[in-house]
Amino acid sequence: MSDDIPFDKTFDLVAGQAREIAPGVRAIAAGNSGPFTFRGTVSYIVGRGKVAIVDPGPDDDAHIGALLGAVSGETVTHVFVTHTHRDHSPAVPKVKAATGAKVFAEGPHRRARPLHTGETGLLDASADFDFRPDVALADGETVGGDGWALEAVATPGHTANHMAYALRGTDILFSGDHVMAWSTTIVAPPDGAMADYMASLAKLAQRKETLFLPGHGAPVRRAPAFVRHLIRHRQGREASILHRLAKGAADIPTIVKAVYIGLDPRLAGAAALSSLAHLEDLVARGIVATDGPPSIGGFYRLT
Numbered sequence: 001m002s003d004d005i006p007f008d009k010t011f012d013l014v015a016g017q018a019r020e021i022a023p024g025v026r027a028i029a030a031g032n033s034g035p036f037t038f039r040g041t042v043s044y045i046v047g048r049g050k051v052a053i054v055d056p057g058p059d060d061d062a063h064i065g066a067l068l069g070a071v072s073g074e075t076v077t078h079v080f081v082t083h084t085h086r087d088h089s090p091a092v093p094k095v096k097a098a099t100g101a102k103v104f105a106e107g108p109h110r111r112a113r114p115l116h117t118g119e120t121g122l123l124d125a126s127a128d129f130d131f132r133p134d135v136a137l138a139d140g141e142t143v144g145g146d147g148w149a150l151e152a153v154a155t156p157g158h159t160a161n162h163m164a165y166a167l168r169g170t171d172i173l174f175s176g177d178h179v180m181a182w183s184t185t186i187v188a189p190p191d192g193a194m195a196d197y198m199a200s201l202a203k204l205a206q207r208k209e210t211l212f213l214p215g216h217g218a219p220v221r222r223a224p225a226f227v228r229h230l231i232r233h234r235q236g237r238e239a240s241i242l243h244r245l246a247k248g249a250a251d252i253p254t255i256v257k258a259v260y261i262g263l264d265p266r267l268a269g270a271a272a273l274s275s276l277a278h279l280e281d282l283v284a285r286g287i288v289a290t291d292g293p294p295s296i297g298g299f300y301r302l303t
């Protein structure tokens with residue numbers, strides 16, 4: 001299913017070792033590799049002397065120590081957070097305490113929609129509910145530092161509060177988990193929403209930046225074309241779901257089996273949630289029906 005996307009699964013950062021990957025931008029990976037985090041969260045240091053950190057990462061003392069070590073002798077004036085998953089924001093309090101930096105983000109963690117009656121927050125364990133920015137950013141707002149400026153680009157979908165950051169005057173955009181070179185992102189209700197995600201992809205496909213620096217994995221090169229691949233991929237998934245439903249009503253496990261051929265079993269839960277995200281969107285558009293609100297245990301049929 002994903003053969004159409006030109007993924008780049010290379011990764012040459014060594015956890016804990018900062019490296020300049022673009023003029024004025026250093027990257028440093030945390031040691032939290034896994035099926036959802038690939039080779040670990042990548043934190044970025046922007047500027048020299050008086051710097052910003054984008055995504056301090058997980059609450060992992062080895063990573064926080066390496067990150068602070070990489071900026072020793074410099075001043076961290078700003079911290080930017082792309083979104084409030086536990087692999088991106090929980091290092092903020094310790095980095096803030098050590099540096100006095102001001103913290104910028106879209107806002108605290110929140111769901112894309114309220115929980116339905118009887119629904120549990122399936123993703124609660126992955127969210128950092130404690131995070132609070134010092135400054136809440138609106139879409140399009142620019143924050144300037146010493147020799148750099150970052151423009152906030154609201155990109156909800158993976159989470160409701162996902163923010164990308166464009167490095168003004170350059171070709172670079174920090175894309176968080178919204179656009180990554182190694183894999184598609186997870187769009188899982190109730191925290192994420194497919195309609196938002198697709199709108200955010202369309203928004204980034206229109207931007208001028210061509211080098212995206214993501215929260216995991218290698219940089220995304222020729223980013224607008226890559227983003228168009230992601231859009232087509234999701235449109236293909238949606239078509240596969242509709243194709244399955246054309247054969248009769250089905251529950252999500254049946255849909256996952258039909259749509260995700262050769263799925264890594266560790267990702268079965270994510271595939272179910274991703275299917276739910278598509279089905280929510282299809283129900284909202286009046287193409288698919290279900291009894292009650294779209295749920296993980298529901299049965300779905302074409303209208």
Ligand SMILES: [Zn+2]
Nearest residue numbers: 085087177215
């Ligand atoms: Zn992440």
